[in-house]
Amino acid sequence: METKFSLPETHPEFRLNGLYYTNEELAAVAYSLIKEGEPYEGQAGNFLLDWLNDKDYIEVKTSGSTGPPKVISIKKQQMVNSARSTGKFFDLGPGTTALHCLPTNFIAGKMMLVRAMLLGWKLDLELPKANPLDRIFKIYDFCAMTPFQLDNSLSRLHLIKKLIVGGGAVSSNLRNLVQGINTKVYETYGMTETVSHIAARNVNARGKKLEEPLPFTTLPNVKIDIDERDCLIIEAPQLSDETLITNDVVELISENKFIWKGRIDNLINSGGVKLYPEEIEAKLAPIIAHRFFVTSLPDPALGEKLVLMVESEFSETALNNLEREIKVCRKLGKFEVPKKIYFVEKFEETANGKIHRANTLKSRIT
Template identity: 20%
Template sequence: MDSLIAESANVIDGATSISYTGRRLSERVERAAEASDSVRYGTVLALTPLSVAGVMRFLGVWASRRPIALVDANTPREHLGELVWRYQPVLITGVRDPEVHHGLGVPFDGYVEREHDGLGPCWERLAPPDHRPDPELGLLLSTSGSTGSPKLVRLPRTAVVSNARAIAKALEIGPADVAATCLPLFYSYGLSVLTSHLAAGAAVVVVDGGVLSRGFWDAAAAHKVTSLSGVPYSYQLLDRMRWEPSASPGVRVLTQAGGQLAPELIAAFDRKMEAVGGRMYVMWGQTEAAARMTVLPSCLTRTRLGSVGVPVEGGRITIEPPDAPGRDVAPGTIGEVVYRGPNVMWGYAESSADLADRDLVGGTLRTGDLGRLDEDGYLWLIGRLRRIAKVFGNRVSLDDVERLLAPLGEFAAVSRYDQVVVVGEAVDGQGRRTVLDALSRGLRLDRSGFVVESVDALPRLPNGKVDYRTLDREGTR
């Protein structure tokens, strides 16, 4: 069985308070599935806003057993055109959604606009695609929520379902739980919040705007939301807002993934939740694993502060030398984190021909993350394997640079030519001198190897992570 919807699952429209559960939910999903089935078999490319319509389109296409690629509703036409050219979707959904603010204009060459009951206005491909996708291929996502690369992650149906159920079990999600859509659905973590709750028979309040929106908090209060999920940036915003559980009395669970949150913030939010009998979970994952691989049990947040926990059910982690794959190292030794489990992707795709391939990685994901396992099997992440710069011939970890500067504020480090460029928000002259002193002293390298730049706001991806691609636009090496 690869259904993502348990019998008691509930999708609630945060704007209208309309609830879709039981027969009402199944009828909406069936209508979308029938519309998907009305066209020839192939991939569906879904422009996916945070809306009930976006959720129903995803669930309907999933029920029709067709691969679905979820992309940002505001993907620029030129980038959308490249995705269409590469992957030859038989349907493009969401083309007239009100959330598509910039407008897409007329259909692409070879497509015609048609209304499909259950899916809404779609662009339908007139010619069959050159390649038939594998029938067990379920989901296509861009890594990290970025729309800057046409390469997509190929996730089989079994990977999506197994991870949804494993997460539901690890987080103890049950039918009484109510989650809110704090993150985009085209981002693997945001989609995982949806699928794990629906698979457990819980409720999901679909509301746009995030934690800075009054409408978000109004919907959370009206529908008695019990859990909030966020990336590090989400919790930085909540910290700046001085959020307290008393402001959202129903919230009893916080979950965090999508990057490493500062230990002091983890501890602070853990204390807030413990004071009201709630729980704080720290997790780690990647889009390539559909999308969460480890969970730190909430009871250990304080005693293992900084760890991202143990693998979810069915998963296994080893630490291997980057230059000797397949060879385990002793506990405590730093190496590349390798994950094995049923939720691992089949590989990447760069064209429609790749969608016909089956599993090319054998359930093994070399994550590119550096980490270590302690004696009890808990994972501690150190940084990225390839986030390395050279300064005066010395290898410098850009992750180490950011950690070194964390007490001074949030900074993003990139490599440009033979220097490390550190970018921060509203850094004045004294701030630059302080940063350069900290880098020179902490890394034992001359200050001339570093440049400090100031911006009004760090560029961010839809998932809240720093957009290093934008910061790298001058070229890196």
């Protein structure tokens, strides 16, 4: 028989914007944030009320990056387990100073609050925007950002000691930009269904040669395997009641390490050769200054042909220069060279700012 969830009291060292609150006091703070705060503070207030209510679950909206956004229920006990696992993995104990600069209506933002309350962090709420550090003048032990926020915060990253980056892949260009800095930057792997991240990789380990590709290491109590499609299977009973079968193609390195190759939804079969766009994009990133992605178009001989989409105005010079750069790129395999390059003035985007590949391709080709 399942034990009823009992909400843990806030840790004695917990601080929110400098002040300590018990669970009882947090309810009043939540109402105040909703009524008098900025919209992002109201989001935090709404979550705190959900956290403090009698239900043993929280309703969470998925991001919609791998399909239409949907609302799922996550048990509060699973959120507690995830918070403790993160604290252990990243060595973030009581007294950790942390900056919260993510929207609290998604799982990553909710988990920052849960970690702070349970682990005894001193958490400051900041507006979730492109460059969240621009008004920050103190040093924090920990912060979580999206790749877009990281890209816009490079000049002030010395204010963060440990940073986790999630909600999208960290490009090889961005990885190169964080080499040699003191901040420890970790790219995370996870999803709403796994209560944020279940694996991470340090993308700028000092004194170590950067491996390519870089493997992810799982957090405690997470078991991984692959199915017949080579897609990742996640078994984490503390975080999910079900075994999760993902659409992420991976290569297993060991029982707790894997290399992410790409989404099976994006897999291209060109003349019988399997091509993973994300792998090819990582190889092209150092030679393309603009946003871009690789995808496929139907081809009578190959079935699918590899094409490159670049977000930029078209010019013959730009096309010729790019074709020449690609031709001499030694990292690219014979079948990884795009058969055609398309320039698109503005990419179509999803609601949360990610590139909508299918719509961009459709609008350009039709």
